[in-house]
Amino acid sequence: MSDAAAYGDVTHGEERGEAQAATEAGVPLTTGALARRLGVSPTTLRSWDRRYGIGPAARADGRHRRWTRQDVAVLEAMCRLTSSGVPPAEAARAAKDTADTPPGTAEAYVRPPTPSPSKAAGTLPLGDVRQECRGLARAAVRLDAPAVEAQLAAAVEQYGVAVAWQEVMAPTLHAVGRKWASSGDRYVEVEHMLSWHVSTTLRRHTPAPERQGDVSATGPVLLACVPGEQHTLALEALNAALGAVHLPTRMFGAAVPVEALTAAVQRLGPSAVVLWAQARSTASLPLARHVADTQWGVKGARRGPLVVLGGPGWSGPSTRGLPRPHTLPQALDLLSGAHRSESTGERP
Known part of the structure; x- marks a missing residue:
C-alpha cells in the first residue's frame, strides 16, 4: 500500500467503510458519504448531476439526493473513465451504458482515441498533449490521490521514466503552474499534491544504488x-x-x-x-x-x-x-x- 493510500485509510477509513457497508446493504447514500467513498468532492458530484445527468434515481423529500447501488456503479465508472483521460461528457455517456456490463466489456473506453487539441482537461490549459496528461490533470484537480498515483505509475510502466517525465508529468505540472499563476493563488493545493506524487513515483522507480x-x-x-x-x-x-x-x-x-x-x-x-x-x-x-x-x-x-x-x-x-x-x-x-x-x- 502506498503512503498516500495508507494516510487516506487512517483519516477516512471509517467513513468509507460505513459507506461501503451501506451500499452493500442497499441503503441509499447521502452525497457526502458517496463523495468520501469515491474520493471526490460533493461539488463534483452535484456538477456531474447538473451537467451530464448522472444523478440519483431518487431524492428524499423531493430535494435531498440519495444515491442507490446502481447510482454508485455509474459514478464509479465515471471516475475510472475520467481518470484514464476520457472527456467528462463522453465518460458520462459511457458510464451510463457500461455500469451494468461485466468487467472487461468496457475496455474500449479505458483507452480511447486521442482527443483533438481543442478539448481541455478540466480547467487546466494543457493544449496538444498525450491522453494520459488529461486524465492526470482531471484527477489532480479533483484531488483524487489514488487516481493520480495510479496514472503516474501506469505512465512510467508503459513509457519508461524519461518519456513519462517529458510527455506526461512535466506538461501536467506546467499546466497546473500556469493556472496557479493566473488565478490568484488558486490551485496551490493541486500543485502541491501533484508534485508530491510525482516525486514519490520517481523515487519508487529509481534503482537502488x-x-x-x-x-x-x-x-x-x-x-x-x-x-x-x-x-x-x-x-x-x-x-x-x-x-x-x-x-x-x-x-x-x-x-x-x-x-x-x-x-x-x-x-x-x-x-x-x-x-x-x-x-x-x-x-x-x-x-x-x-x-x-x-x-x-x-x-x-x-x-x-x-x-x-x-x-x-x-x-x-x-x-x-x-x-x-x-x-x-x-x-x-x-x-x-x-x-x-x-x-x-x-x-x-
Missing part, C-alpha cells in the same frame, strides 16, 4: 540544485532515468551549499556534475566554473568533472564551455557519453 553499477572504476554523476534553489523534481526525474540505464548517481537535492558541493566533488571524483537552477536569480556562473575547476587525484594526473547546467535559470548568462541540455533525453545522452569517456580515460 547497489544496482547502479560499480562506482569504484568510474565516478558517479553528481546531481545538485545550486544554493537557494528548492525545485528538485526535474533532477529527481534525471536521477531515475540515469539509474534506469545503469549509470551510477549521487543525488544531493535542493539548495546545496558551495562548500558542501566542493567537498562532495573532491571526495567522489564524479564523471559529471549536474547543477540545476530553476530561476535566473539562483543561477551562478562563477559557481559553475568553480565546480568545473575543482580537481582531485595525484599530482600529474589530476582530473576534474564535466559540469552540466540544467534548468531554465541558465538561459540568461553566457554558458560558453558548459553544456546545457534542454531536454531529459539530451541530458541522458550527454551524461552517458561523459561516463563512457571517463571509463576509457578520454574526455567527452
Whole structure:
C-alpha cells in the first residue's frame, strides 16, 4: 500500500467503510458519504448531476439526493473513465451504458482515441498533449490521490521514466503552474499534491544504488540544485532515468551549499556534475566554473568533472564551455557519453 493510500485509510477509513457497508446493504447514500467513498468532492458530484445527468434515481423529500447501488456503479465508472483521460461528457455517456456490463466489456473506453487539441482537461490549459496528461490533470484537480498515483505509475510502466517525465508529468505540472499563476493563488493545493506524487513515483522507480553499477572504476554523476534553489523534481526525474540505464548517481537535492558541493566533488571524483537552477536569480556562473575547476587525484594526473547546467535559470548568462541540455533525453545522452569517456580515460 502506498503512503498516500495508507494516510487516506487512517483519516477516512471509517467513513468509507460505513459507506461501503451501506451500499452493500442497499441503503441509499447521502452525497457526502458517496463523495468520501469515491474520493471526490460533493461539488463534483452535484456538477456531474447538473451537467451530464448522472444523478440519483431518487431524492428524499423531493430535494435531498440519495444515491442507490446502481447510482454508485455509474459514478464509479465515471471516475475510472475520467481518470484514464476520457472527456467528462463522453465518460458520462459511457458510464451510463457500461455500469451494468461485466468487467472487461468496457475496455474500449479505458483507452480511447486521442482527443483533438481543442478539448481541455478540466480547467487546466494543457493544449496538444498525450491522453494520459488529461486524465492526470482531471484527477489532480479533483484531488483524487489514488487516481493520480495510479496514472503516474501506469505512465512510467508503459513509457519508461524519461518519456513519462517529458510527455506526461512535466506538461501536467506546467499546466497546473500556469493556472496557479493566473488565478490568484488558486490551485496551490493541486500543485502541491501533484508534485508530491510525482516525486514519490520517481523515487519508487529509481534503482537502488547497489544496482547502479560499480562506482569504484568510474565516478558517479553528481546531481545538485545550486544554493537557494528548492525545485528538485526535474533532477529527481534525471536521477531515475540515469539509474534506469545503469549509470551510477549521487543525488544531493535542493539548495546545496558551495562548500558542501566542493567537498562532495573532491571526495567522489564524479564523471559529471549536474547543477540545476530553476530561476535566473539562483543561477551562478562563477559557481559553475568553480565546480568545473575543482580537481582531485595525484599530482600529474589530476582530473576534474564535466559540469552540466540544467534548468531554465541558465538561459540568461553566457554558458560558453558548459553544456546545457534542454531536454531529459539530451541530458541522458550527454551524461552517458561523459561516463563512457571517463571509463576509457578520454574526455567527452
